[in-house]
Amino acid sequence: xxxxxxxxxxxxxxxxxxxxxxxxxLLREALPLPYLKQEEPPNVPRSEPPCPxxxxxxCAATSPAVKQQExxxxxxxxxxxYEVRMLCNPKLGDATQGPRLLKSVVRVVFxxxxxxxxxxxxxxxxxxxxPGDRILDIDVPLSVGVIEPQVLPxxxxxxxxxxxxxxxxxxxxxxxxxxxxxxxxxxxxxxGVPFRLQIDTFKPSDKELSxxxxxxxxxxxxVFKPKGADRKxxxxxxxxxxxxxxxxxxxQTACESTVFMECSPWPEPSSGPHPPLSPLALTSPNSCKLLxxxxxxxxxxxxxxxxxxSPAQDLNPGxxxxxxxxxxxxxxxxxxxxxxxxxxxxxxxxxxRQDLIQICGAADGIRLFNTLRARxxxxxxxxxxxxxxxxxxxxxxxxxxxxxxxEISLDELSAVELMGKxxxxxxxxxxQIHRLFHQGPGGILILLSDQVVQNLEDESYFVAVVKKxxxxxxxYLVLT
Numbered sequence: 001x002x003x004x005x006x007x008x009x010x011x012x013x014x015x016x017x018x019x020x021x022x023x024x025x026l027l028r029e030a031l032p033l034p035y036l037k038q039e040e041p042p043n044v045p046r047s048e049p050p051c052p053x054x055x056x057x058x059c060a061a062t063s064p065a066v067k068q069q070e071x072x073x074x075x076x077x078x079x080x081x082y083e084v085r086m087l088c089n090p091k092l093g094d095a096t097q098g099p100r101l102l103k104s105v106v107r108v109v110f111x112x113x114x115x116x117x118x119x120x121x122x123x124x125x126x127x128x129x130x131p132g133d134r135i136l137d138i139d140v141p142l143s144v145g146v147i148e149p150q151v152l153p154x155x156x157x158x159x160x161x162x163x164x165x166x167x168x169x170x171x172x173x174x175x176x177x178x179x180x181x182x183x184x185x186x187x188x189x190x191x192g193v194p195f196r197l198q199i200d201t202f203k204p205s206d207k208e209l210s211x212x213x214x215x216x217x218x219x220x221x222x223v224f225k226p227k228g229a230d231r232k233x234x235x236x237x238x239x240x241x242x243x244x245x246x247x248x249x250x251x252q253t254a255c256e257s258t259v260f261m262e263c264s265p266w267p268e269p270s271s272g273p274h275p276p277l278s279p280l281a282l283t284s285p286n287s288c289k290l291l292x293x294x295x296x297x298x299x300x301x302x303x304x305x306x307x308x309x310s311p312a313q314d315l316n317p318g319x320x321x322x323x324x325x326x327x328x329x330x331x332x333x334x335x336x337x338x339x340x341x342x343x344x345x346x347x348x349x350x351x352x353r354q355d356l357i358q359i360c361g362a363a364d365g366i367r368l369f370n371t372l373r374a375r376x377x378x379x380x381x382x383x384x385x386x387x388x389x390x391x392x393x394x395x396x397x398x399x400x401x402x403x404x405x406x407e408i409s410l411d412e413l414s415a416v417e418l419m420g421k422x423x424x425x426x427x428x429x430x431x432q433i434h435r436l437f438h439q440g441p442g443g444i445l446i447l448l449s450d451q452v453v454q455n456l457e458d459e460s461y462f463v464a465v466v467k468k469x470x471x472x473x474x475x476y477l478v479l480t
Contacts, residue, residue, distance in 0.1 A: 052089065054165075054215040056199050056260040059083040060229075064254035065236035073194065074221045074258045075229035081139040081172040084199070088165035101147065101162045103211060104201045107266060108136045108157045108175060111194040111220060115182060118361045120335045122182055123156060130176075137174045145169035162204075173197075179222045195221050200265045217260035315372060319345030331371050336360050348372065379409035381453075383418075384461035385479070387426055405461055413454045422477055426464060432474040438462075439480040448479070 060082050062072045076082060086104070110116050126135070135157040138149045146169065147162040163169040179192025198218035202211035224232060240251055315327050324345050325337050339359055340348065349372060357365035384405040408421045415436060423430040437445040438452060446452060462479040469476055 052215070052262065054089070054201055054217070055087040056217050057085040057087065058197070058219060058258040058260070059085070060258055061233060062252070062255045062258050063233065063236050064240045064251060066252045067250055068252055070252075071220050071261065072252065072255075072258060074219060075232050076175055076221050076223050077226050077229045078178050078223055079174055079176055079226065081142055081174050083142075084171045084173060086145075086163055086165075086169040086171060100164055100166065101204065102165055102201055102214070103160065103162050103204055104199055105266070106136065106159050106161075106171070106173065107196075107198050107200075108177075108221075109196050109198065109266075110182070111196045114358065115193060117336070117339045117359050118364075121361065121364075126177060126181065127156060133176055135175065135177045137176065139172035139174055142172040143170060146171055175221070175223050177223060178225055178228075192222055192224070195223065197221050197260075198263065198266060199260065213265050215262070216265040217262045219258050219260045315345050315348060317346045317349055324348055331368075333360075333364065333368055336364070336368075379411055380413055381410040381456060382459050383408045383410070383456065384459070385422065385425060386461075386463050388463055388465045410453070414450045415448050415453055418448065418453055419477075422464060426466060426477075428466070428475060433477055434469065434472065434474045435476045437476065437478045439478055445478060 058074060060074050060076060062074050066073050084106075110119060110122070115122055123135075133156075134151065136159055137151065138146065138159050138161065140146065140149055143149070145163050145167050147164070149159065149161040151159055159173075161171065163171075175195075175197075179194065182193050183191065196218050197220075198216065200213065201215045202213055204211050222232075223229075237254070240248060243251075315324070319327065321342060321344055324340070324343055324347075327345075328334065328337055328340065336359065351359075351372075353366070353369045356369045359365065360368055385408055386405040406425055408418070408425065410417055410421070419433055419436050420430055422428075422436070423433055436448040438448050440446045465478040465480060467476040467478065468474075
């Protein structure tokens with residue numbers, strides 16, 4: 001007995017729309033099949049390409065000034081709402097079995113590898129210059145079929161939502177950053193950087209397991225100020241029209257809409273109290289492949305040895321990957337742990353100054369280079385001080401190093417800094433030192449102020465005389 005199942009109406013194009021032409025052209029010629037054998041003949045190519053389970057279409061025209069074999073480029077206006085149609089092929093039921101609702105995550109990320117290395121700094125700088133704004137947002141009133149849209153305050157470039165693949169779904173997105181905001185400022189006319197708009201679709205899990213990944217696709221975009229995308233698109237069209245006919249074949253034909261190209265999924269944020277790792281770590285901008293993000297960047301206890309005045313610990317050339325990651329954390333290079341995830345101590349020490357600048361940017365690249373080379377810090381002023389040996393036993397606490405000169409290094413060149421170093425040297429409570437004097441010509445006592453400290457000659461030597469005073473109870477220090 002045969003049953004007829006009614007098929008739901010969907011947005012997937014029909015064969016006639018995919019292959020325009022007379023109806024007879026859609027019929028294939030009869031193939032010689034083996035007699036009385038239920039098998040296909042060998043070496044018979046299939047004319048129909050595999051149909052993807054999902055397809056995302058951005059309703060914005062592509063640029064005609066893109067050469068063949070390159071990824072399409074789409075121009076968008078800042079803050080304008082653009083429709084993204086979420087299509088699901090009903091013939092492939094495996095992707096939609098189980099829960100009817102699917103979860104999709106939309107991201108705007110950097111396409112330039114140089115900006116991928118410094119993504120966190122770029123986002124922090126944009127957040128500081130545009131407080132309260134977001135890079136990517138959903139226009140909920142215009143969207144159709146979007147369920148439970150979520151905008152995470154900590155992720156300015158990411159939005160999430162649920163949708164039913166059996167129903168019409170149109171997502172309207174707004175991109176609020178422009179491409180020239182992430183280019184070095186020169187004299188105007190800077191070329192904006194491209195972004196990648198990517199959508200990852202998952203099947204929600206009933207249990208506490210992570211959702212199952214179903215599909216990922218993305219496209220290349222550039223964002224201009226309002227109406228700037230229309231002017232740029234017009235300029236590109238005029239540029240191509242002026243080209244000779246034989247030169248036009250080198251460029252792609254512009255389309256009224258942009259079809260997302262399939263790519264690898266973005267990594268999901270790790271669970272835990274730590275912030276999610278940055279997704280911007282592509283090994284190749286054109287392939288959307290990801291660096292192996294091993295969770296070596298889990299934040300260890302912050303070591304304060306680099307801030308407490310002791311010299312920074314050098315990186316051992318034999319350090320393992322884990323030890324190298326911990327060294328980066330201790331020296332405040334945590335933002336680059338993902339970029340340097342597979343580096344050992346030897347690999348990191350082999351990098352040149354220019355390599356580090358390319359990975360970490362100018363400021364952090366130079367700082368990392370100097371830290372790796374362990375350059376000694378030259379203090380602004382060095383003094384040699386000895387404690388007076390001939391004093392009464394009941395005046396100050398005993399110091400076994402009295403009579404020997406010890407080095408005092410100053411960086412701020414202030415009287416408070418010098419007083420604190422002397423209190424540590426003489427084993428005196430710093431809050432009980434009320435005055436600090438310098439013995440001048442004729443034995444006069446000069447009150448040491450910041451200006452006097454700044455005028456002291458480098459590598460001078462003094463004898464510190466401690467005098468106990470009353471009302472208030474404490475000490476006077478005289479440098480002779």
